[in-house]
Amino acid sequence: MSLLVTGIGELVTNGPDGDGPLGIQHDAALVVEDGVLTWVGARRNAPACDARIDVEGRAVLPGFVDSHSHLVFAGDRAGEFSARMTGVPYDGGGIATSMAATRGAPDDELRSLVAARVEEMRRQGTTTVEIKSGYGLTVADEARALRIACEFTTETTYLGAHVVPPEWRGDRAAYVDLVAGDMLAACAPHARWIDVFCEPNSPHAFDEAESRRVLAAGVEAGLMPRVHGNQLGPGPGVRLAVEFGAASVDHCTFLGADDVAALVDAADTTVATLLPGVEFSTRSPYPDARKLIDAGVSVAIATDCNPGTCYSSSMPFMIALAVREMRMSPAEAVQAATRGGAKALRRSDIGRIEVGAKADLCVLEAPSHEHLAYRPGVPISRVLGEERWV
Ligand SMILES: N=CN[C@@H](CCC(=O)O)C(=O)O
Numbered sequence: 001m002s003l004l005v006t007g008i009g010e011l012v013t014n015g016p017d018g019d020g021p022l023g024i025q026h027d028a029a030l031v032v033e034d035g036v037l038t039w040v041g042a043r044r045n046a047p048a049c050d051a052r053i054d055v056e057g058r059a060v061l062p063g064f065v066d067s068h069s070h071l072v073f074a075g076d077r078a079g080e081f082s083a084r085m086t087g088v089p090y091d092g093g094g095i096a097t098s099m100a101a102t103r104g105a106p107d108d109e110l111r112s113l114v115a116a117r118v119e120e121m122r123r124q125g126t127t128t129v130e131i132k133s134g135y136g137l138t139v140a141d142e143a144r145a146l147r148i149a150c151e152f153t154t155e156t157t158y159l160g161a162h163v164v165p166p167e168w169r170g171d172r173a174a175y176v177d178l179v180a181g182d183m184l185a186a187c188a189p190h191a192r193w194i195d196v197f198c199e200p201n202s203p204h205a206f207d208e209a210e211s212r213r214v215l216a217a218g219v220e221a222g223l224m225p226r227v228h229g230n231q232l233g234p235g236p237g238v239r240l241a242v243e244f245g246a247a248s249v250d251h252c253t254f255l256g257a258d259d260v261a262a263l264v265d266a267a268d269t270t271v272a273t274l275l276p277g278v279e280f281s282t283r284s285p286y287p288d289a290r291k292l293i294d295a296g297v298s299v300a301i302a303t304d305c306n307p308g309t310c311y312s313s314s315m316p317f318m319i320a321l322a323v324r325e326m327r328m329s330p331a332e333a334v335q336a337a338t339r340g341g342a343k344a345l346r347r348s349d350i351g352r353i354e355v356g357a358k359a360d361l362c363v364l365e366a367p368s369h370e371h372l373a374y375r376p377g378v379p380i381s382r383v384l385g386e387e388r389w390v
Pocket residue numbers: 070092094095098197228231278304306307308309310
């Protein structure tokens with residue numbers, strides 16, 4: 001069964017065959033067969049198909065790729081957010097609160113919480129989401145989080161090294177042993193990635209040596225590395241990510257000149273994933289996206305949806321923040337939320353509209369991608385095929 005999509009006022013391809021860096025085509029059409037794009041081009045040249053939908057001048061772009069989220073959690077931390085708004089700084093200590101709530105939730109409850117969050121993302125145009133563990137922090141609870149995450153995405157990340165849980169605070173080294181040993185063995189079959197909250201500026205997170213140990217063990221077990229780095233202050237996260245050839249180093253809020261230079265050199269390998277919802281929700285300074293992009297760093301943006309630093313699943317909101325607060329152009333922000341996210345997940349079948357790519361498409365109730373940042377907070381984006389207009 002082939003489906004022809006016509007009436008596309010603006011098609012953002014992220015490819016070489018259109019205008020500007022977004023590869024924009026006008027009066028375009030595309031053909032979908034079995035979930036894959038089999039033809040993309042000018043409407044006048046479109047082939048005959050079994051069915052057709054007309055999007056009546058709306059913009060179509062690749063579905064958003066949210067390459068950083070922590071969706072497997074129970075409870076919330078609204079009180080912590082309110083305290084932050086009166087000046088209490090974030091230090092990662094609240095992760096233990098979510099850990100306790102998550103450990104106490106039955107499987108079915110966690111599963112429905114994740115399902116609701118993934119559905120909330122899809123309703124806003126997100127077609128791929130990476131999901132981390134990290135609120136279990138026992139062998140059984142981390143493995144359970146990843147098993148549940150696997151029901152929703154292939155992009156699952158083992159984050160046993162999120163924080164040192166309270167029961168191990170007297171013996172951090174033993175907890176790192178567990179994360180790199182039995183916990184990894186139980187989790188690796190359910191994960192594609194390994195991550196670590198490398199943050200010497202938090203007493204709860206992991207320093208350089210601990211992070212190195214965890215990443216090396218993960219790589220040895222066949223997982224690919226990614227890193228939470230330079231979130232709360234300057235630190236070794238970016239350096240470590242580049243050293244390990246990580247697909248992404250996420251946050252990048254506090255970078256020195258050396259970090260930027262390392263990311264420029266590693267631009268083919270390591271993406272700097274910016275999470276502006278975190279700065280919004282923690283009242284922190286935003287990363288200097290302008291400097292990174294101008295220097296030649298590969299940049300993505302993602303939600304980091306989690307109960308502590310950013311309880312938002314909205315990629316359009318992140319795009320609006322990236323434009324307004326981080327001085328990215330609307331085109332740069334849209335590209336970072338699509339092709340950038342795909343690169344941060346080492347995926348070439350998503351984040352672009354070209355023959356052979358997955359037909360993961362987002363349609364806007366608007367004529368151009370600029371409206372995503374121009375109309376913040378307005379629900380104008382949907383996954384094509386699931387939305388109310390066609
Ligand atoms: N910084 C580490 N992890 C999450 C926050 C988790 C939490 O506070 O619950 C983040 O990416 O911001």
